[in-house]
Amino acid sequence: MAITFYKYQGTGNDFVMVDNRKHSFPTDDEMLVKQICDRRTGVGADGLILLQDHPDYDFEMVYYNADGRLGSMCGNGARCTVRFARQLGVIEDVACFLAADGEHQASVERDLIQLKMNDVHDTEKIGEDFYLNTGSPHYVRFVDNVQDLDVYAEGRAIRYNDRFAAEGTNVNFVERISDNEIFVRTYERGVEDETLSCGTGVTACALVAGLKGLKNPVKVKTLGGELKVTFKQEEDTFKHINLVGPAKQVFTGSVPLQQAQPQQQL
Secondary structure (H helix, E strand, O other): OEEEEEEEEEOOEEEEEEEOOOOOOOOOOHHHHHHHHOOOOOOOOOEEEEEEEEOOEEEEEEEEEOOOOEOOOOHHHHHHHHHHHHHHOOOOOEEEEEEOOEEEEEEEEOOEEEEEEOOEOOEEEEOOEEEEEOOOEEEEEEOOOHHHOOHHHHHHHHHOOOOOOOOOOEEEEEEEEEOOEEEEEEEEOOOOEEEOOOHHHHHHHHHHHHHOOOOOOEEEEEOOEEEEEEEEEEOOEEEEEEEEEEOEEEEEEEEEOOOOOOEEEO
8 A cells, every 4th residue: 555645845844745634644653754754765854744634623734753753843844734735625725723732823825825823932041042932942042154054063962962852952043134134044853953944943033033133024044945934022922923935845656655665756
């Protein structure tokens, strides 16, 4: 038996999408997910996402990290799932869906997907750095020259330090470009490497930029493309947070359940 998949990407953050409304995917098979996400022997992706029915929502998004384990909220993955749901005819231009961190709303605006994120109430200061949760935990550090930074080495050192080693954290390095634009690079837990973009990370960095006085909305440059974050700030609390950016299908194919060897149909 083979599983049909759809490959999507949102500013370079790429995902294997599976329509699991008939519950055909073995949801407890971590090794299968890991094999599918492997970039040398599988399809290759930063994560795998199942789109499933839910009695109270348009759909449910179930996200797995590339290591095969269930993940927390994924902003770019959610935007790709909304695009996928529209392609399947599950939604038209608006969606209300369930993710790991609860309910989300989204809208399709031509090439862009606008995703409403959950409110953020707690932002911890760690020296000159920040730690907050935007559906996933994020460590944020501002630097002078993010382009030349060794994100893998420095991000891994923070992710595996004494405080974060057990549960893990994503680590973001941010350079201020102007009074309303930043450049972000992210080391992601679960992938255990730098990704071209991270939606919850971009959101976290934009909120910290707001704390530092940057203007709203915040434009965000990543290695994989550009995003925008809008929000309403009330002291250290952020509400009405929206992540806006593109999400596109790349290709489709099939994966045998016993082997993660895709037959791509370009």
